Structures are given as C-alpha cells and as structure tokens.
Amino acid sequence: MTCPLRHEDCAVVLVHTRNPLNIGAAARAMVNFGFHDLRVVEPWQPSWQEARSAVGAASVLASAREFPNLAEAVADCALVLGTAGISRRNPVQPVISLPQLGAELPTRLPSGRLAIAFGSEKSGLSNDDFTHCSAILHIPTQLEQESVNLGQAVAVCLYELARHTHPAPPTLPAPSTPRPATAADRERLTQTLQQILHLSGYIKPGAEQSILYQIREMLHRFNPSADDSHWLLGMLHRIERQLFASHSRRDS
Amino acid sequence: MTCPLRHEDCAVVLVHTRNPLNIGAAARAMVNFGFHDLRVVEPWQPSWQEARSAVGAASVLASAREFPNLAEAVADCALVLGTAGISRRNPVQPVISLPQLGAELPTRLPSGRLAIAFGSEKSGLSNDDFTHCSAILHIPTQLEQESVNLGQAVAVCLYELARHTHPAPPTLPAPSTPRPATAADRERLTQTLQQILHLSGYIKPGAEQSILYQIREMLHRFNPSADDSHWLLGMLHRIERQLFASHSRRDS
Numbered sequence: 001m002t003c004p005l006r007h008e009d010c011a012v013v014l015v016h017t018r019n020p021l022n023i024g025a026a027a028r029a030m031v032n033f034g035f036h037d038l039r040v041v042e043p044w045q046p047s048w049q050e051a052r053s054a055v056g057a058a059s060v061l062a063s064a065r066e067f068p069n070l071a072e073a074v075a076d077c078a079l080v081l082g083t084a085g086i087s088r089r090n091p092v093q094p095v096i097s098l099p100q101l102g103a104e105l106p107t108r109l110p111s112g113r114l115a116i117a118f119g120s121e122k123s124g125l126s127n128d129d130f131t132h133c134s135a136i137l138h139i140p141t142q143l144e145q146e147s148v149n150l151g152q153a154v155a156v157c158l159y160e161l162a163r164h165t166h167p168a169p170p171t172l173p174a175p176s177t178p179r180p181a182t183a184a185d186r187e188r189l190t191q192t193l194q195q196i197l198h199l200s201g202y203i204k205p206g207a208e209q210s211i212l213y214q215i216r217e218m219l220h221r222f223n224p225s226a227d228d229s230h231w232l233l234g235m236l237h238r239i240e241r242q243l244f245a246s247h248s249r250r251d252s
Numbered sequence: 253m254t255c256p257l258r259h260e261d262c263a264v265v266l267v268h269t270r271n272p273l274n275i276g277a278a279a280r281a282m283v284n285f286g287f288h289d290l291r292v293v294e295p296w297q298p299s300w301q302e303a304r305s306a307v308g309a310a311s312v313l314a315s316a317r318e319f320p321n322l323a324e325a326v327a328d329c330a331l332v333l334g335t336a337g338i339s340r341r342n343p344v345q346p347v348i349s350l351p352q353l354g355a356e357l358p359t360r361l362p363s364g365r366l367a368i369a370f371g372s373e374k375s376g377l378s379n380d381d382f383t384h385c386s387a388i389l390h391i392p393t394q395l396e397q398e399s400v401n402l403g404q405a406v407a408v409c410l411y412e413l414a415r416h417t418h419p420a421p422p423t424l425p426a427p428s429t430p431r432p433a434t435a436a437d438r439e440r441l442t443q444t445l446q447q448i449l450h451l452s453g454y455i456k457p458g459a460e461q462s463i464l465y466q467i468r469e470m471l472h473r474f475n476p477s478a479d480d481s482h483w484l485l486g487m488l489h490r491i492e493r494q495l496f497a498s499h500s501r502r503d504s
Contacts, residue, residue, distance in 0.1 A: 149403070152404055156407050239449075
C-alpha cells in the first residue's frame with residue numbers, strides 16, 4: 001500500500017528543549033532526511049537563541065516557528081504522534097512501534113498533516129502534552145536503557161518516516177554488473193593453477209583428480225568476472241614461468 | 253527469511269573519532285539498541301579519555317577495545333560494512349542501502365561476526381579503510397545534505413540492525429552453509445599472494461598499493477569460506493616457499 005504523505009506535510013515539534021546541541025542535531029537530521037517544518041514549544045530561550053545563531057545553522061532553524069504550547073503548535077495537523085518510552089506509563093493512547101509506522105500511516109492519516117512531538121531531554125512529554133497526541137510513537141529499545149538521546153531519537157524517527165513519504169529517498173544507481181567469466185576462462189584458470197601446484201610440489205601423486213575437482217568447485221562459487229579471470233591468469237602465468245625456470249635450472 | 257545474527261556478534265568500530273560527545277552518543281545508542289561490542293581505531297586520545305571517564309559512561313565504553321588500524325579491529329569479523337555517503341565517490345564495493353540491510357544479511361553473512369565501521373567526523377573512512385570493507389552501508393539521505401552526524405548515524409544504523417538481529421541465542425544456521433572466512437583470513441591470503449607476486453616479478457615498482465587494493469576487493473567479492481581460505485593459504489605457502497628457494501639459489 002502506498003502512502004500519500006509528502007515530506008512538506010510532516011512537522012517536527014520540539015517541546016521544552018533545553019540543550020542547543022540537541023536542537024541543532026534535530027535540525028540537521030531534518031535536513032538529512034528531507035524534512036523542513038520545525039516547530040518549537042517554549043524552548044529554553046538561551047538555548048534557542050544559541051542554536052539559531054550557530055554558524056552553519058540549517059535553514060530549517062531559520063524558518064522554525066515558535067509556539068506557546070503543544071496544542072497551538074499542532075493545530076493544523078491531522079495526526080499527532082508523541083514520542084515516549086512506554087515502560088514508565090500506562091498509556092491511554094494506542095502505541096505505535098516505530099518499525100510499524102509505515103503500516104499505520106495510510107489508515108491513520110489518509111490525508112492531512114503529520115506532527116511528531118519530542119519532549120524535553122529530562123522528562124519527555126508531559127501527561128498534558130500526551131492528551132494532544134493521537135498515538136504514542138515508541139522507538140523499540142532495551143528496557144535497561146530505553147531513554148534515547150533527543151537528537152538521535154529525531155534522526156531515527158525521521159529515517160523511518162522518510163521510507164514512507166514522498167519524495168522517496170534518492171535511489172542508489174544500479175551497480176554495474178561485470179561480465180562473468182566463461183566456462184573456458186575458468187577452466188584455463190583451473191589448468192594453470194594445477195600446473196603451478198605441480199611445479200611447486202603441492203600435489204601428491206594420486207591426488208591430481210581430486211584437487212582438479214576442488215578447484216573447479218571453488219571457482220564456480222567464487223564466480224569470477226571476465227576481468228578477474230584475465231587478471232588472475234596473467235598472475236598465474238607469471239608465477240608458472242618463474243617456477244618453470246627454476247625447475248629447468250635445477251634440472252640442468 | 254530469518255537472520256541468525258545475534259547482538260553479541262555485531263561490533264561497532266569508530267575510526268579516528270575526534271569528538272568525545274560523539275563517542276558517548278555512539279555508546280549510548282549501542283546500549284539503547286542492545287549492542288555491546290565497541291571497538292575504536294586510533295581515537296584522538298584526549299577525546300577518548302574524556303569520553304571513557306564521563307560520569308555515567310556506559311559499560312560499553314569501559315569494555316571498548318582500542319586498535320591501531322581497521323584491519324586489526326575487524327580481524328575476527330566475516331562481514332565488514334563501511335558507512336559512507338555515496339555521491340562523492342565512485343565505489344568499488346557494492347553499496348547496501350540501510351533499509352535493505354535486513355534483506356542482505358542472510359546471504360552476505362550466513363554465519364560469523366559483523367562489523368560496522370564509522371569514519372571520522374571530518375572526512376569519514378579513508379580509501380584505504382574501504383579496501384578492508386566488503387560493502388558500503390549507505391544511509392539514504394538528501395543529496396544536498398548527506399553527511400549525517402556521527403552519533404545519529406550510529407543510532408540510525410543500530411535501530412535498523414536491531415530489527416534483524418536476535419538478543420537471544422538463535423537456532424543453528426542451516427548445516428549446508430559453510431563458515432565464511434574472517435577478515436583476518438582474507439588479509440593473510442592477500443598478503444601471501446602479494447608476496448608471491450613480488451617473488452615472481454609480477455609486481456612492477458610503484459604498483460604495490462593498487463595491486464593490494466585490487467586483491468582485497470576481489471576477495472570480498474569471492475567471499476571464500478573458512479575452508480577455502482585455509483586450503484588456498486596452504487597452496488600459496490607452498491608456492492611461496494618454492495619461489496623463495498629458487499630466488500635464494502639464483503642469488504647465491
């Protein structure tokens with residue numbers, strides 16, 4: 001099922017954030033994953049001013065909007081998700097585990113805007129804040145340390161969200177698949193390697209056949225490209241010549 | 253398809269990290285998502301000491317191991333993934349987009365350990381580092397700002413990884429899949445083959461480095477099993493001894 005949510009319809013809301021580094025980190029993650037609508041609720045003012053004026057502060061910070069409370073910050077949004085660990089509270093709202101977000105979005109937000117709210121570093125979102133949330137968004141973590149750093153929580157949530165929104169993250173260029181070696185190429189490698197193993201005294205009398213079969217089987221698995229095969233054959237020929245010359249010298 | 257990878261078989265490797273806050277953030281994300289094996293390569297010492305001695309530093313930091321280079325840090329691992337943005341380089345290695353990690357793991361790592369390496373804040377992993385990586389792990393981001401903060405990159409990668417790993421001991425992998433060679437096995441093959449190519453006069457002066465990198469890249473693709481690796485190394489050692497003996501005779 002495809003989700004119609006566009007990046008410009010997703011807002012990140014930071015509530016009562018105190019640490020300017022965290023505000024900056026949240027903004028940076030937004031730019032990384034292609035989101036631009038940052039809203040802050042009653043940030044601690046010195047931090048907010050510091051984060052905004054930081055050298056290289058993303059345009060996300062410059063265009064961020066400030067609100068006196070969460071209700072006003074999310075007033076235009078159809079779905080509001082509040083992030084939280086869940087072991088501490090007995091949630092009234094349904095809990096969405098972050099990996100399930102993509103499956104939940106189409107039914108919970110057939111159209112309209114999404115807001116994801118993040119509470120303060122110290123105490124998270126308040127009970128009052130949660131009453132403004134349609135559901136709790138939970139990052140699955142270990143129970144012994146479920147509190148996620150704010151900047152990292154924003155990054156993880158937006159990484160997941162970006163998988164289910166448009167524009168989709170840029171797709172990777174298809175890797176160019178090299179031309180595989182032919183059976184004849186592989187057999188030349190096999191024969192040359194066997195010859196070298198003879199010259200170096202590796203092959204014990206009677207073991208020729210089984211080693212030949214082992215080399216073939218291995219080359220099938222390695223599946224060398226035509227270039228690999230050409231390159232390896234050059235090496236093996238050089239080694240063969242060298243071993244052959246030393247054989248001749250010794251025998252003469 | 254289920255993946256048998258256990259949390260204790262996943263290592264996070266921080267290479268040349270400079271910022272103690274980033275080291276701390278990486279460690280915290282590891283605890284959040286249940287990973288414990290942290291390895292650092294040549295960290296900037298003042299940062300490393302500061303991060304380790306921080307109040308509340310996770311046990312992950314206390315038990316972290318320090319290595320002089322990436323090769324030694326990942327020697328016991330079968331699959332080494334290096335994280336990178338991809339627009340800047342024309343990667344030799346295959347690129348795995350992070351959301352595809354779960355689909356790739358069962359085939360790329362039927363058994364053995366996984367390492368995910370993160371480069372320095374400023375320049376990421378070096379080209380030399382990448383030659384020790386089987387594949388590049390790419391967090392899909394917007395092209396205009398693809399550089400992800402280190403602590404956030406670790407969090408996002410481990411969030412994804414945790415979806416495909418088991419905290420509990422898994423069922424045994426299918427008996428037919430051979431144990432893959434470790435990075436140390438592959439590096440021994442690489443070094444021995446290079447030595448043979450030297451002795452046979454294949455390597456022209458100045459070409460050592462590029463041939464070394466080519467061999468590493470090829471072995472990543474061939475993905476030899478532990479048995480292959482053991483067998484090939486036996487052959488190579490025999491050839492090496494033979495060439496060395498003929499060298500000595502000629503020189504005497």
